[in-house]
Amino acid sequence: MSRRVIYLHIGPHGTGTTTIQKHLIINRQMLEKHGYTYPRSTVSALGQHQLVGDIGNFYWYQPSLGNLETLKDEIGSSPNNVILSSETFADIDSAKPLETLRNAFCDDFDFKIITYLRTQEERLQFLWNADIQMGLSNFPFPVWVSENIDLIPSLDCHKWLGMYSDVFGHDALRPQKYRRRREPLFKHFLRQCDIHDYKGFVPQPDQNKSIPNLHAEIFRQLAMIPALDPVKDKERIHIIRTDKKAQADFFRDLHGPSNPMQATRGVISDFLESHNINPSGTLYTPALLKTIRDRYGESNARVSNVYFDGKLMFDNKTPKFISPNVFAQFSKTDIAALTNQILSAYRRANADAAYEAAMKSET
Amino acid sequence: MPKPTLYIHIGPHKTGTTTIQQNLDANREALAKLGYIFPATAKHTHGHHGLVGELNKSYWYIHKTSHLQALKSEIIGANKHVILSSEGFSKIEEAAPLEKLRDTFKAHFTIKIIAYLRQQDHLLPSLWKTELNFRTTEDRFDIWLDNVLKNYPNMHYDHLLGLYEKVFGKKNILPQIYIPRNPSHFSSFLEVCNISNDGGFKPVNDKNISISDYQAKLFTSLFRAELTDIDKADLTKQIESSPKLYNVLKTKIEEEQSICRHINARVREFLIRENIDQSGSIFTRAHLNKVLTAYKESNNRVSRKYFGQDTIFTHDPPSDFIERNFLRRLSKAQLIEVCNLVFITYRRREMKLAESSAA
Numbered sequence A: 001m002s003r004r005v006i007y008l009h010i011g012p013h014g015t016g017t018t019t020i021q022k023h024l025i026i027n028r029q030m031l032e033k034h035g036y037t038y039p040r041s042t043v044s045a046l047g048q049h050q051l052v053g054d055i056g057n058f059y060w061y062q063p064s065l066g067n068l069e070t071l072k073d074e075i076g077s078s079p080n081n082v083i084l085s086s087e088t089f090a091d092i093d094s095a096k097p098l099e100t101l102r103n104a105f106c107d108d109f110d111f112k113i114i115t116y117l118r119t120q121e122e123r124l125q126f127l128w129n130a131d132i133q134m135g136l137s138n139f140p141f142p143v144w145v146s147e148n149i150d151l152i153p154s155l156d157c158h159k160w161l162g163m164y165s166d167v168f169g170h171d172a173l174r175p176q177k178y179r180r181r182r183e184p185l186f187k188h189f190l191r192q193c194d195i196h197d198y199k200g201f202v203p204q205p206d207q208n209k210s211i212p213n214l215h216a217e218i219f220r221q222l223a224m225i226p227a228l229d230p231v232k233d234k235e236r237i238h239i240i241r242t243d244k245k246a247q248a249d250f251f252r253d254l255h256g257p258s259n260p261m262q263a264t265r266g267v268i269s270d271f272l273e274s275h276n277i278n279p280s281g282t283l284y285t286p287a288l289l290k291t292i293r294d295r296y297g298e299s300n301a302r303v304s305n306v307y308f309d310g311k312l313m314f315d316n317k318t319p320k321f322i323s324p325n326v327f328a329q330f331s332k333t334d335i336a337a338l339t340n341q342i343l344s345a346y347r348r349a350n351a352d353a354a355y356e357a358a359m360k361s362e363t
Numbered sequence B: 001m002p003k004p005t006l007y008i009h010i011g012p013h014k015t016g017t018t019t020i021q022q023n024l025d026a027n028r029e030a031l032a033k034l035g036y037i038f039p040a041t042a043k044h045t046h047g048h049h050g051l052v053g054e055l056n057k058s059y060w061y062i063h064k065t066s067h068l069q070a071l072k073s074e075i076i077g078a079n080k081h082v083i084l085s086s087e088g089f090s091k092i093e094e095a096a097p098l099e100k101l102r103d104t105f106k107a108h109f110t111i112k113i114i115a116y117l118r119q120q121d122h123l124l125p126s127l128w129k130t131e132l133n134f135r136t137t138e139d140r141f142d143i144w145l146d147n148v149l150k151n152y153p154n155m156h157y158d159h160l161l162g163l164y165e166k167v168f169g170k171k172n173i174l175p176q177i178y179i180p181r182n183p184s185h186f187s188s189f190l191e192v193c194n195i196s197n198d199g200g201f202k203p204v205n206d207k208n209i210s211i212s213d214y215q216a217k218l219f220t221s222l223f224r225a226e227l228t229d230i231d232k233a234d235l236t237k238q239i240e241s242s243p244k245l246y247n248v249l250k251t252k253i254e255e256e257q258s259i260c261r262h263i264n265a266r267v268r269e270f271l272i273r274e275n276i277d278q279s280g281s282i283f284t285r286a287h288l289n290k291v292l293t294a295y296k297e298s299n300n301r302v303s304r305k306y307f308g309q310d311t312i313f314t315h316d317p318p319s320d321f322i323e324r325n326f327l328r329r330l331s332k333a334q335l336i337e338v339c340n341l342v343f344i345t346y347r348r349r350e351m352k353l354a355e356s357s358a359a
Helices: A017-026 A027-033 A049-054 A066-078 A086-089 A096-103 A118-133 A142-151 A157-168 A185-192 A211-222 A230-242 A243-256 A260-274 A286-307 A333-363 B018-026 B028-033 B050-057 B067-075 B087-091 B094-106 B121-133 B141-151 B157-167 B183-193 B212-221 B230-242 B241-274 B285-307 B332-358
Strands: A004-009 A081-085 A109-117 A172-179 B005-009 B081-085 B108-116 B173-177
Touching: A017 A027, A017 A081, A017 A185, A017 A286, A017 B081, A049 A066, A049 A086, A049 A096, A066 A096, A086 A243, A086 B141, A096 A109, A096 A157, A109 A157, A118 A142, A118 A211, A118 A260, A118 A286, A157 A172, A157 A286, A172 A185, A172 A286, A185 B108, A211 A260, A211 B332, A230 B121, A230 B183, A243 B157, A260 A333, A260 B018, A260 B141, A286 B094, A333 B212, A333 B241, A333 B332, B050 B067, B050 B087, B050 B094, B067 B094, B108 B157, B121 B141, B121 B241, B141 B241, B141 B285, B157 B173, B173 B183, B173 B285, B212 B241, B212 B332
Parallel strands: A004 A081, A004 A109, A109 A172, B005 B081, B005 B108, B108 B173
Antiparallel strands: none
């Protein structure tokens, strides 16, 4: 049997991973026709996150959903190439888990590493936005950045890619710029996997789940527990990470009406729309933005030289800054009315959930 | 041997009923020694609200067993005076439920009706705030008031007393004037029941915390469901047809009552801490005039008929009103803080209640 290829899509977060994984799931049969497998083992949500949970020994790992061995069993019995996708690869901060992965498959497979690189400033904003939505943090964006920036290994692209390069070899890496393209993202992704015939693949809508930053900031200020005590906030996250029950409750609430952000999402959008406010923009201050660009400038320049023939990887455009005083443009009556609408929507969602649960138990 | 007396204390709301009921409940043994029963059956919290619900066929009473039967078993044949108390009695608007009560007990008791009368312009804001707390309304005061003026005939005291008079006879109606913050309110109630409070009763203080009109106005601007009349009618219909839904709603309302109490306690602390001016009445001048006009004739008739004088209410009506732009008393930062406070108190309480119900 000739050597096969594992196309390892390593994210990171906020670079269209959900969209790509959704396409991979829906198009499994089509991929099979092209001689590719998107394995079922270790999949949670849409990607092979549990594989990363296993090799990286992460707190959220759920052994019942599979591990490295079950994945080996699944793909070992097929002649196909394999696509693995998980943005949580970006959370791995040492070579050891990657070596474990390589060593498990290197007898039969070559590796190709696919990643989409996005500016650090955008990624930080995206990750803050996601944390706000999930209730994982309540910090103002600048505070969140200072608390988290050292915990995200993939931000230093040169160092991060270097880790993969050391384990899988420089030629295995296929980094791409994350940007809006004319062609669908999945079509571009398939090309990185050496599939050039897009015909027959079923397109999926864009899975972008982020909300405008202004929206998230309004929600944070009106409806989240104030971030007065970073220690307590960390304790809460620590409990979610270590207590199985708290974890289960958290993930259940995340997608249910008890997640206030989900329940009230439409209210804030409608409010902004009714006030003719374009919610786009960034919560950076010019000074913070400069700090971030300075911090990663050298790393980005190296990546440009090594992987993009010296062409500038990111062009540092000036974004639209949102004033930190997000309520300046609204009257007090508007703010009170918005609070009332947010609460009403949340209360209604909770009441509906209680009603549905009761009706379900009746039947 | 003369029949014992059944005293029925009908409230209404906001006339010291909680104080009376809590004291009666806590002094049941002392009452028994004096030959009085404050029945344990048909009681909910401290008053006999379940009995009223049954008599009045209230939606919140449906799907339950009979309190009236239990009450009969408890008090008939005991040869003791009995005190029943529920402000819900003053909400009964038809003679039939009262006739049922009378016919059940008239052979065994002389029935006396005790009602406390309070000047409506003082009572109504207080009643609205209580209803907000109990989640029986989420309406703004002006909307709620228009509804009361239109649909609550018993707020006309001649109508309320007339209904009881029709069923129980004028000589058995014992109307009293309510004096706010009267420390001997319970003792004067006992006197109406021919009981002398000679120190044998242990006093219970009402722990209800009242909130200012300003706080209530602020609270309703932030915490009010936009339910239409159609929504409300739909819900009532569904509740009547489904015991399951009734239970869900009952639990939800009880949870929200608890949550609202917490929210109001936090907001109250905030307003005091930030030294926010909370003065003023919730009335607008126009609405106050409407109220004074609406009840004037009725109050005069009651004064003459039951008290033999031209007027019984002597308090001045409010003269300081909360301005239309009431939010201007808060800075924007304070407003955002209070909005946040309301939401997170709601969320924290809701999470806590969910946890305890899961446990």
